[in-house]
Amino acid sequence: xxxxxxxxxxxxxxxxxxxxxxxxxxxxxxxxxxxxxxxxxxxxxxxxxxxxxxxxxxxxxxxxxxxxxxxxxxxxxxxxxxxxxxxxxxxxxxxxxxxxxxxxxxxxxxxxxxxxxxxxxxxxxxxxxxxxxxxxxxxxxxxxxxxxxxxxxxxxxxxxxxxxxxxxxxxxxxxxxxxxxxxxxxxxxxxxxxxxxxxxxxxxxxxxxxxxxxxxxxxxxxxxxxxxxxxxxxxxxxxxxxxxxxxxxxxxxxxxxxxxxxxxxxxxxxxxxxxxxxxxxxxxxxxxxxxxxxxxxxxxxxxxxxxxxxxxxxxxxxxxxxxxxxxxxxxxxxxxxxxxxxxxxxxxxxxxxxxxxxxxxxxxxxxxxxxxxxxxxxxxxxxxxxxxxxxxxxxxxxxxxxxxxxxxxxxxxxxxxxxxxxxxxxxxxxxxxxxxxxxxxxxxxxxxxxxxxxxxxxxxxxxxxxxxxxxxxxxxxxxxxxxxxxxxxxxxxxxxxxxxxxxxxxxxxxxxxxxxxxxxxxxxxxxxxxxxxxxxxxxxxxxxxxxxxxxxxxxxxxxxxxxxxxxxxxxxxxxxxxxxxxxxxxxxxxxxxxxxxxxxxxxxxxxxxxxxxxxxxxxxxxxxxxxxxxxx
Ligand code: MSK
Numbered sequence: 327x328x329x330x331x332x333x334x335x336x337x338x339x340x341x342x343x344x345x346x347x348x349x350x351x352x353x354x355x356x357x358x359x360x361x362x363x364x365x366x367x368x369x370x371x372x373x374x375x376x377x378x379x380x381x382x383x384x385x386x387x388x389x390x391x392x393x394x395x396x397x398x399x400x401x402x403x404x405x406x407x408x409x410x411x412x413x414x415x416x417x418x419x420x421x422x423x424x425x426x427x428x429x430x431x432x433x434x435x436x437x438x439x440x441x442x443x444x445x446x447x448x449x450x451x452x453x454x455x456x457x458x459x460x461x462x463x464x465x466x467x468x469x470x471x472x473x474x475x476x477x478x479x480x481x482x483x484x485x486x487x488x489x490x491x492x493x494x495x496x497x498x499x500x501x502x503x504x505x506x507x508x509x510x511x512x513x514x515x516x517x518x519x520x521x522x523x524x525x526x527x528x529x530x531x532x533x534x535x536x537x538x539x540x541x542x543x544x545x546x547x548x549x550x551x552x553x554x555x556x557x558x559x560x561x562x563x564x565x566x567x568x569x570x571x572x573x574x575x576x577x578x579x580x581x582x583x584x585x586x587x588x589x590x591x592x593x594x595x596x597x598x599x600x601x602x603x604x605x606x607x608x609x610x611x612x613x614x615x616x617x618x619x620x621x622x623x624x625x626x627x628x629x630x631x632x633x634x635x636x637x638x639x640x641x642x643x644x645x646x647x648x649x650x651x652x653x654x655x656x657x658x659x660x661x662x663x664x665x666x667x668x669x670x671x672x673x674x675x676x677x678x679x680x681x682x683x684x685x686x687x688x689x690x691x692x693x694x695x696x697x698x699x700x701x702x703x704x705x706x707x708x709x710x711x712x713x714x715x716x717x718x719x720x721x722x723x724x725x726x727x728x729x730x731x732x733x734x735x736x737x738x739x740x741x742x743x744x745x746x747x748x749x750x751x752x753x754x755x756x757x758x759x760x761x762x763x764x765x766x767x768x769x770x771x772x773x774x775x776x777x778x779x780x781x782x783x784x785x786x787x788x789x790x791x792x793x794x795x796x797x798x799x800x801x802x803x804x805x806x807x808x809x810x811x812x813x814x815x816x817x818x819x820x821x822x823x824x825x826x827x828x829x830x831x832x833x834x835x836x837x838x839x840x841x842x843x844x845x846x847x848x849x850x851x852x853x854x855x856x857x858x859x860x861x862x863x864x865x866x867x868x869x870x871x872x873x874x875x876x877x878x879x880x881x882x883x884x885x886x887x888x889x890x891x892x893x894x895x896x897x898x899x900x901x902x903x904x905x906x907x908x909x910x911x912x913x914x915x916x917x918x919x920x921x922x923x924x925x926x927x928x929x930x931x932x933x934x935x936x937x938x939x940x941x942x943x944x945x946x947x948x949x950x951x952x953x954x955x956x957x958x
Contacts, residue, residue, distance in 0.1 A: 330821040333569065333725055333814060335786045341570065341723035345646035348719055352670040355663060356642060361780045373912030374404035380522040387912065402526025404913035406519075408889075408920075411909065412535040413516035415890025418658060419851055420509045420546025421681070422585055424478055426553045429588045431471035432694040433557065434464055438592065439694060441467050442559040450552060454486055467556070474549050478509045485509070485545040491857075492864040495871055495899055499540065502927045504533060504897060506541035513538060528915040532924065539893025543857055550851035554625065555734065558591050561628035561848065563741070563841075564732040568813035570640070571726030572633035573649055576612040580708045581635055581644045583618065584656035585849060587625035589678055589692050590618065592701035593654060594630055602702075606709045614705070619644060620659045621806060621849030627813075628732050628848050636814070637785070637807035638884075639778040645673050648719035652708035656692070657682045658850075659777070659885065672714035676704055729818035733803070733845040735855045735862075741839045756859065758839075760867040763875055764958050767831040769799045770875030770949035773856045774808045774844075775891065776883035779906050785811040787881035787905050787938045792817055792844055794942040799831035800949060802844040805853050808880075809846045817844045853891050857898055871899030872929035875952040877945050881905035881938060896930045903945050904934045 349356055370376035375387040377394050385394030385403070393399050398406075433439045441447055444463050451458045451470050458466060477485060484505045488496060499505035506512050516538045519525040525534075555561070573579045580597060582590040596602055597614045606614050617635040618626055626632035635644050638659055644650050645667050652674040653664060660677075665686030668675035677684050678692035678700070688707075692700045733741075739754035762768040772795050778784045788811035792802055796817075804812055812818055820842050823833045832843045847855045856878075864871045878895040880888055883906055895902050910916045925931040933948075935941040 330816065330819060330825055332816045332822070332827065333727055335783065335789060337725060338785060338814070341725060342643060344721065344723065345643050348648060348721060349646050349670070352719065354646070354667050354670040357639065357661070357663065357780065360663075372907075372909060374407045374909040374916070375400050375912035377403040377406070379406060379520065396522060398526045401528045401913040401915040402531075404910050404916045405528040405531030406526070408908065408910045408916055409516050409520045409531045409535045409538070411886050412538050412890050412893055413513050414886035415888065416509070416516075416538045416542035416546070417513045418887050419542045419550065419890060420478070420513070422657065422851060423546035423548070423550035423553075424475065425586055425588065426550050426557070427471045427474040429694050430553045430557055431468055431475070433467050438697040439557055439588070441556055443556050446552070446560055447556045450556070471553070474553065477545060477549065479511070480508045483507070485541065487544050487548045491544070491861045491898070492871060494864070495861060498899070498928055499897070502533070504537040504540060504927075506537050506545055509541045509545045512541035528913065528919060532916060532919045533927070536893050536897045536924070536928065539890045540897050542890045543854055543894030543898070547851040548854035548857070551848070551854045554587055558587055559629050560736050561732040561734040562737050563730060564628070564631040566627050566631040566633050566729050566731055567726045568634040568729050568810060568818070569726040570635055570643060570647060570723045572615070572617045572635055573644070573647055573722045574613070574615045575649055575720060575722055577615040578606045578609075578611045578613070578651050578709050578712045579649050580614065580616045580705065581619055581650055581653045582616060582622045582626065583620055583641060583653055584622045584660055584682070585620070585625075585658045585851070586656040586679070587622065587629075588694065588697065589654070589656045589701070590622045590626045592697045593704060594626055594632055596701045596705040602705050602709065605706070606712070609709050609712050611709070611712045614709070622656060624806065624809060624846070624849040624852070628734070628846065631731070633726070634729070634810050634813055637778055637810035639780070639784045642667055645671055647722045648716060649722050651711040651715075652676055652704065654678065654704055655682065658887070660684070671719065672711060672716060674707060674711055676707070727814060727816035727819055729813040729846070730820055730842050731813070731818060731846040733841070733847055735858050738845065738859065741841050756863045756866045760863060762831075762835050766958065767799070768801050768835055769831070769953065771801050771803065772877055772879055772945060773803050773853070773895070773900070774879045774881070775805045775850070775853055776880030776888050777807045777885055778811075779882045779884040782882045782905050782938070784882070785814070788812065789815045789817070790938055791879065791881055791942050793827050794939070795945065796828045796832055796843050798946050799829035800946065801832055801835065803847050803856055803859065804844050805847050805856070806850045807882075812844045813846065818842045818846060850887055850891070853895070857894070860898060860900060869956065870929070873952060873956055875949045875956070876900060877948055878902040879904075879941070879945060881941060892932065896924065896932060897928045899929045901930045901948055902932050903941055904932060905936060905938055905941055907934050907936070
């Protein structure tokens with residue numbers, strides 16, 4: 327067995343404790359303290375039984391007061407809240423996708439942004455029936471981007487990418503009337519349906535929640551992923567590192583955080599510029615280190631091998647090291663707490679998007695025309711801030727792990743091609759994977775995604791579940807903060823397969839394909855890559871998506887985006903396991919639909935289990951049930 331050692335959650339926690347000591351010295355607030363102030367949580371809010379959608383209330387449903395002032399019962403209230411929660415997530419991911427469409431529209435041969443993957447662009451253009459012959463690549467990029475933008479508001483028809491799904495899934499969407507139309511329409515329609523005096527029937531509200539989710543996963547998010555690949559390159563296997571130890575004490579440390587790669591890509595470009603490196607040296611540093619937090623980190627790790635400092639609940643830790651010259655953020659999952667926290671240190675907290683403006687930050691408005699100048703100004707500001715460090719506060723926990731990342735759908739197929747050389751469609755085939763599952767070498771797969779949530783011991787659920795599943799010969803595809811938890815623990819180091827953490831079947835497959843046992847597929851929007859993988863497995867194997875021994879899991883989820891994701895994952899036919907209850911348990915009808923009833927519509931549903939070990943058992947059980955049903 328290998329010498330390789332995972333970093334344990336206890337070690338993560340000890341490092342955090344040490345950083346919090348620094349925080350206490352400078353009077354910093356922390357999420358750990360704020361959780362204490364906010365606990366216990368309001369049960370009406372938590373169960374979804376509080377209605378604030380008009381000003382007659384708020385109405386809170388109890389046994390004594392079973393209806394709100396308008397007469398809406400708890401099922402209508404919970405259903406409306408659930409739908410609005412989903413709409414928030416679908417809007418957020420999709421607006422991210424829209425920004426990427428705009429960036430693609432701004433590309434030019436001599437501009438800030440260029441087309442890095444023209445083949446992918448041509449593939450999408452052909453898929454969308456856009457003439458490609460004899461066209462300048464930038465003219466084509468603009469046409470494809472404009473067509474993508476139209477998907478947000480087109481008056482007729484459904485999302486173009488739905489045709490990528492296997493036929494059976496498309497039929498379900500059609501039959502159940504959940505095939506998403508224009509993305510903005512699904513979000514607006516969700517708000518309309520849940521307005522006072524509109525829908526209060528749980529079935530209608532949940533059905534629209536599924537449709538809004540699908541407009542995200544097979545619409546906005548998919549465009550976000552695909553066009554980011556066109557702009558910045560489709561991820562290929564790449565080596566990087568993860569955990570706070572990737573920050574370098576002698577260097578200027580710039581941390582990028584958020585979701586949209588347009589900013590972070592530019593920052594990385596300028597941080598590598600010899601002129602900037604020379605400037606950093608002039609200011610007393612040895613160089614510049616860019617590392618990342620949350621999904622912006624995943625984006626640049628996947629395409630550039632930029633190291634991952636941490637995930638959602640680590641964002642304060644990067645500042646607490648006292649060695650962060652600038653934390654530069656774009657959109658989503660950014661704690662407003664970074665403003666006051668950065669003031670306790672020398673750190674510059676730089677916001678860049680009109681979408682995410684925060685007090686006590688320096689706002690440098692970033693846009694595609696001025697992207698180069700903006701990035702250069704940010705890198706320069708960070709360099710100039712190096713000399714303001716308070717040396718006595720600097721402590722970077724010396725822990726990091728190696729990680730192999732970059733497993734886009736295309737890269738997974740390329741790696742599988744190393745095992746056999748079969749070709750089914752343009753991009754290759756998933757059949758080697760299917761054969762491994764059929765033969766039982768792999769029992770199945772889990773798509774593990776999502777955030778951290780202080781309601782769950784941070785990272786422990788992700789890591790413990792991954793270990794349990796690997797031991798049981800279940801391979802994992804990951805994204806978002808789940809992927810970063812794995813990387814920080816060491817589960818993305820290919821060496822891990824030579825430990826007893828990994829079952830013999832997974833080890834054999836990973837050895838043959840030369841992959842780690844947990845595959846980093848990217849950021850939150852990149853869960854769309856997982857949808858393509860599942861649909862193509864269905865196409866190549868002849869199974870339906872719901873028959874594949876595959877389940878989804880978000881053990882520590884927290885955001886509206888996660889609910890939108892969950893809704894499109896189950897609507898694609900993949901049973902989804904959660905470690906945190908959605909705000910829906912106040913209604914037996916809504917809860918019943920989500921945890922069972924929707925199976926009649928989309929062949930999959932949610933399971934929620936807070937006992938993480940049990941959650942793992944339930945997933946394994948489900949995968950084994952699917953195997954029995956397939957007769958494999
Ligand atoms: S960043 S949505 S905390 S996964 Fe995508 Fe992480 Fe969840 Fe944000």
